Amino acid sequence: MAKPRIYTTTALVLKYRNYGEADRFVTLLSRNLGQLQGFAKGVRRSTSKLTGHLELFYKVRITLAVGRNTDVVTEVQILKTLGKINNNLDTMSCALTIMELALNISTEGPGNENIYDLLDQTLNRLNITDESNVDKLLTYYQLNILFISGLSPEFKECVECGSVLKQQDQLYSAPAGGIICPKCAPKQTRSLVNLSVNAIKVLRFIGNSDVEDVEQLSVPKNVVSQINDVLNRHIDHHIDGKVRSRAFLKGIK
Amino acid sequence: MNLNSTNNGPIERLVSELHKLPGIGPKTAQRLAYYLVRISKDDASQLADAIHTVKEKIDFCSECFDITENNPCSICASDNRDKTRICVVEEPLDIRAVEKTRSYIGTYHVLHGAISPMNDVGPDDLRIDALLKRMKLLEVEEIIIATNPNVEGEATALYIQRLLEPFKVKITRPARGLPVGGDLEYADEITLSRAMEGRQAF
Numbered sequence: 096m097a098k099p100r101i102y103t104t105t106a107l108v109l110k111y112r113n114y115g116e117a118d119r120f121v122t123l124l125s126r127n128l129g130q131l132q133g134f135a136k137g138v139r140r141s142t143s144k145l146t147g148h149l150e151l152f153y154k155v156r157i158t159l160a161v162g163r164n165t166d167v168v169t170e171v172q173i174l175k176t177l178g179k180i181n182n183n184l185d186t187m188s189c190a191l192t193i194m195e196l197a198l199n200i201s202t203e204g205p206g207n208e209n210i211y212d213l214l215d216q217t218l219n220r221l222n223i224t225d226e227s228n229v230d231k232l233l234t235y236y237q238l239n240i241l242f243i244s245g246l247s248p249e250f251k252e253c254v255e256c257g258s259v260l261k262q263q264d265q266l267y268s269a270p271a272g273g274i275i276c277p278k279c280a281p282k283q284t285r286s287l288v289n290l291s292v293n294a295i296k297v298l299r300f301i302g303n304s305d306v307e308d309v310e311q312l313s314v315p316k317n318v319v320s321q322i323n324d325v326l327n328r329h330i331d332h333h334i335d336g337k338v339r340s341r342a343f344l345k346g347i348k
Numbered sequence: 349m350n351l352n353s354t355n356n357g358p359i360e361r362l363v364s365e366l367h368k369l370p371g372i373g374p375k376t377a378q379r380l381a382y383y384l385v386r387i388s389k390d391d392a393s394q395l396a397d398a399i400h401t402v403k404e405k406i407d408f409c410s411e412c413f414d415i416t417e418n419n420p421c422s423i424c425a426s427d428n429r430d431k432t433r434i435c436v437v438e439e440p441l442d443i444r445a446v447e448k449t450r451s452y453i454g455t456y457h458v459l460h461g462a463i464s465p466m467n468d469v470g471p472d473d474l475r476i477d478a479l480l481k482r483m484k485l486l487e488v489e490e491i492i493i494a495t496n497p498n499v500e501g502e503a504t505a506l507y508i509q510r511l512l513e514p515f516k517v518k519i520t521r522p523a524r525g526l527p528v529g530g531d532l533e534y535a536d537e538i539t540l541s542r543a544m545e546g547r548q549a550f
Contacts, residue, residue: 115371116371144534176536178538184503187499191503339466343470343503
């Protein structure tokens with residue numbers, strides 16, 4: 096069936112780029128239509144009917160008219176603003192990082208339902224959660240988005256020999272995609288990173304738990320930084336596109 | 349891309365130079381180039397001279413980093429300005445907008461951008477260090493962070509607020525409310541809620 100001339104969808108605002116005097120290109124993630132590009136004319140003028148409706152992290156009901164190159168935004172209704180995210184630098188930078196990951200991983204067209212649901216859920220939690228849970232939510236999101244895209248790191252078996260891992264400190268390799276057991280490690284020429292037994296337990300727990308349980312978890316700071324280091328290496332190696340917001344997140348800590 | 353197959357000399361060069369300007373696409377660049385061909389030599393020279401003069405004479409103010417002909421700029425050099433207040437803005441054009449209101453008599457500080465991690469603009473790319481240096485040298489009572497009310501502007505404001513905490517200075521943000529000439533029904537939730545919170549006796 097041909098695409099209708101005008102269509103409406105529910106979407107999250109992922110990114111925007113100012114254009115010309117008062118216009119803006121917006122990138123959105125729709126549950127049923129995937130990644131969308133929209134051209135919002137005059138949106139930066141204070142008297143435009145679209146002003147303040149297409150900001151980052153917003154969940155909107157948006158109507159677009161099919162254009163020759165880019166579809167044109169004709170109407171926007173805000174469904175959720177998540178205003179509290181913007182009141183704190185830590186939650187804001189975390190939200191920017193997860194949005195950027197969604198931007199890099201999601202695609203145009205159907206098939207992005209799980210990415211959309213995960214992003215929506217994590218943003219909602221970030222909006223209401225305590226500042227101390229930000230790192231855990233980021234880990235939860237990263238592990239789940241890797242799982243959805245079929246790129247989960249292997250933390251249960253050795254990626255070389257397949258043997259079940261013993262409860263001890265292990266070594267992780269980003270190119271191998273998981274943990275390499277002490278027997279296989281000496282044969283490796285690839286760079287390996289230490290992963291403590293506590294960090295592995297936390298990673299397994301977060302990977303199998305609901306977001307509410309993850310928030311209840313108490314994790315020491317050194318374990319959090321080890322987990323983040325491993326996940327960042329994994330994402331950088333296996334996913335296209337640099338996650339630029341992460342440097343800012345690191346810089347403000 | 350060869351925009352003009354019949355002229356591959358000076359016109360093509362002009363088109364490609366105009367195309368570099370913000371908001372100028374290849375077609376507009378072509379139209380402007382053909383317009384410039386038709387204008388008189390005097391008009392063309394005046395335009396070229398104006399561009400040349402701007403590049404020769406205009407510099408950044410060493411104090412506030414506004415674009416100026418004289419260093420320091422007229423606002424920083426003026427004795428009538430309240431030096432205990434600094435209004436932090438993203439771009440020089442924002443100063444012109446605030447000055448038009450004639451309701452602010454303090455000084456300014458131009459950051460030349462806003463933190464935008466997704467576009468690779470971090471705090472080191474802005475003039476935040478220079479603001480901190482000014483804070484150490486001057487006796488500042490109030491910092492008005494007038495960055496744009498969007499995510500980049502908020503991120504910049506929160507970052508500056510965090511850096512300014514040790515100075516124990518009053519930090520403010522301009523109020524948010526309904527624009528003159530706008531319709532209430534089209535106002536977004538956040539603006540409307542802030543406008544209601546900040547309502548004043550009639």
